Amino acid sequence: MEQFIYYLKVSLLSIKRAPLPYALTVFILSVGLGVFFANATFYYQLNSDPLPHKSDKLFFPMTLxxxxxxxxxxxxxxxxxxxxxxxxxxxxxxxxxxxxxxxxxxxxxxxxxxxxxxxxxxxxxxxxxxxxxxxxxxxxxxxxxxxxxxxxxxxxxxxxxxxxxxxxxxxxxxxxxxxxxxxxxxxxxxxxxxxxxxxxxxxxxxxxxxxxxxxxxxxxxxxxxxxxxxxxxxxxxxxxxxxxxxxxxxxxxxxxxxxxxxxxxxxxxxxxxxxxxxxxxxxxNNQLVPMRNIVDYFGDDPGDIKAFALVTLLFLVVCLFNASHLALNRYLSNQYEFSLRRALGASRSQLQLQMLADVLLMTFLSITGALIIGYAGVSLMNTLLPRNSLFSDWNLTLMAGLMLTAFFCSYLVTLYPSIRASFGSLNQQLKE
Structure with a gap:
């Protein structure tokens, strides 16, 4: 634990040396996640099973x-x-x-x-x-x-x-x-x-x-x-x-x-x-439709939410690419520091722990920003689509999923810099 706290302190020092690239990275990631959170809330609630333990036992009989x-x-x-x-x-x-x-x-x-x-x-x-x-x-x-x-x-x-x-x-x-x-x-x-x-x-x-x-x-x-x-x-x-x-x-x-x-x-x-x-x-022509399929059978699935889900997912991918590019620039500015640690005997696993500390810190900051942006997005969608306002609640399952998504996205942002820091040529890194 002491070693991990040390890694967090090192990450904070690294942020202080280049605060603007880090702030832009967190901001872009927060915007992408926040917009994704807002739509994921509606998509999750609209597609949830209200009776998961018995929905496969309830049927809607229809006959001609x-x-x-x-x-x-x-x-x-x-x-x-x-x-x-x-x-x-x-x-x-x-x-x-x-x-x-x-x-x-x-x-x-x-x-x-x-x-x-x-x-x-x-x-x-x-x-x-x-x-x-x-x-x-x-x-x-x-x-x-x-x-x-x-x-x-x-x-x-x-x-x-x-x-x-x-x-x-x-x-x-x-x-x-x-x-x-x-x-x-x-x-x-x-x-x-x-x-x-x-x-x-x-x-x-x-x-x-x-x-x-x-x-x-x-x-x-x-x-x-x-x-x-x-x-x-x-x-x-x-x-x-x-x-x-x-x-x-x-x-x-x-x-x-x-x-x-x-x-x-x-x-x-x-x-x-x-x-x-x-x-x-x-x-x-008889039909016995299970409850979980009734909306699809009637063709009343809200297509606007699906369209928003696809658009926000693509927007999140674009944000991840931009945030990853900024993270790589930040890595290049601190490349000598990573190289020096390797030269002094730091193993690849220790460098990965250092990057994990960066990921956790970025996850915490980006989740904070994403929740604020996501709440604003949910409020806006409630205004534009008032009929969907019933489906805007955040429960524990949804929040856990969103946090895991934020951690995964933060890891993706730092993945390429982490690979370069751990597996790049040490001689080349020291020359650069």
Whole structure:
């Protein structure tokens, strides 16, 4: 340790002799890393797996059970109520839930101004499948219609000023509903259970309502709905349950390969039965898409972030070349000192330790500058792309990766000078 401290002191003395080249090297490296850090933050968060231990067990079944004929058609992104009922008739999945999102207004009494809210209309298994934590109360007892809602913690605080509000009543679009539960702080990012139209980049809903109640109260999807017949979307309670009005997303949990194969066979048999009954004239096209692939399947991957990632990576490479050139010039100015150490008996490993001390010092300084520039870059991108602001957090895993990147880049900058210092011709170095 004493020897390494000595190497650090030598590095500091070397910096004092040529402060400008060293400062320029650190500045260029900090700019390159800072810009890279800013984009890496969004890229990492957007491409992270929110449920890594079970994402390969959650699937989005899609089937082309529609009353119209078409060739080479992909299944609709959303399903009708009747199709979901047919798919959910199977007992193969460990859990299954249909869902959609809608808009509404909430308040405590008619005397108060209404508060706009987003509503997730779903079934009981939703909370189990996506591991939604409960702070107070309980879930619905079953998937029947209930005038009961669950609030997020933030919505409970906004409406009632506290979180322990189980048993309280609120007005949801001027209808009395009872609060049976409050969710703990929870934000699934990216929100892959709702990947239609890049909704996975949005924040979660405020209120959770039973699916059957949502249909009874005529809540229409705010994101994606389409009809393949003359179903009146204003009559969800009746026509919406029987017609070809598609607005439901449907997820199943299949824990084993055997379950997955069995469910695919179940979907095939269902489509064949529908076709035999004359309700499915189009060629059979079933898809069972795993959650981790749903964004790519829908083609909603944010290309702007990928483009920025490529540009910033190229920019970092350019900065590394420039910083390495400055580091080489600094080495040339101190070449006699390195040569003298070799002449006095310093081994190549000792010279490498000296260079490692330089790398650590440069890493510390460049990380400091990069974090400042990276934070400014993240703030700027939040302003330009406000929808991506949910993905701007730095967690421990990301920070560790960024620091390792900074160390690796600092080592690359000093790699060529290190090789020349350790393996160059001593006689030639002393002459120079």
């Amino acid at each position: 059970i529609t009353p119209n004929d078409c060739n080479n058609c992909r299944p609709p992104r959303v399903l009708s109520y009747s199709n979901v009922q047919k798919l959910s008739a199977s007992d193969i999945p460990s859990a299954q839930a249909a869902m959609y999102s809608s808009d509404g207004y909430a308040r405590l009494s008619v005397d108060q101004p209404p508060t706009p809210v987003s509503i997730r209309i779903t079934q009981r298994d939703f909370f189990k499948m996506f591991e939604v934590p409960l702070l107070h109360g309980s879930m619905w007892a079953d998937d029947e219609a209930h005038n009961e809602v669950l609030l997020t913690r933030a919505m409970a605080l906004k409406l009632l000023g506290r979180t322990d509000v189980v048993g309280e009543s609120i007005l949801l679009d001027d209808r009395n509903v009872s609060v049976i539960g409050v969710l703990d702080d929870w934000q699934m990012l990216p929100r892959l259970y709702d990947a239609n139209g890049r909704n996975h980049l949005s924040a979660g809903e405020d209120i959770f309502l039973p699916l059957e109640t949502g249909y009874d109260l005529n809540y229409l999807s705010r994101t994606n709905s389409q009809t393949f017949d003359d179903t009146d979307y204003r009559q969800l309670a009746t026509e919406g349950r029987t017609g070809a009005l598609h607005q439901l997303q449907y997820w199943v949990q299949l824990d084993t390969e055997e379950q997955q194969q069995a469910y695919k066979q179940f979907m095939q048999s269902l489509a064949e039965d529908e076709k035999a009954a004359g309700r499915h004239p189009a060629p059979i």
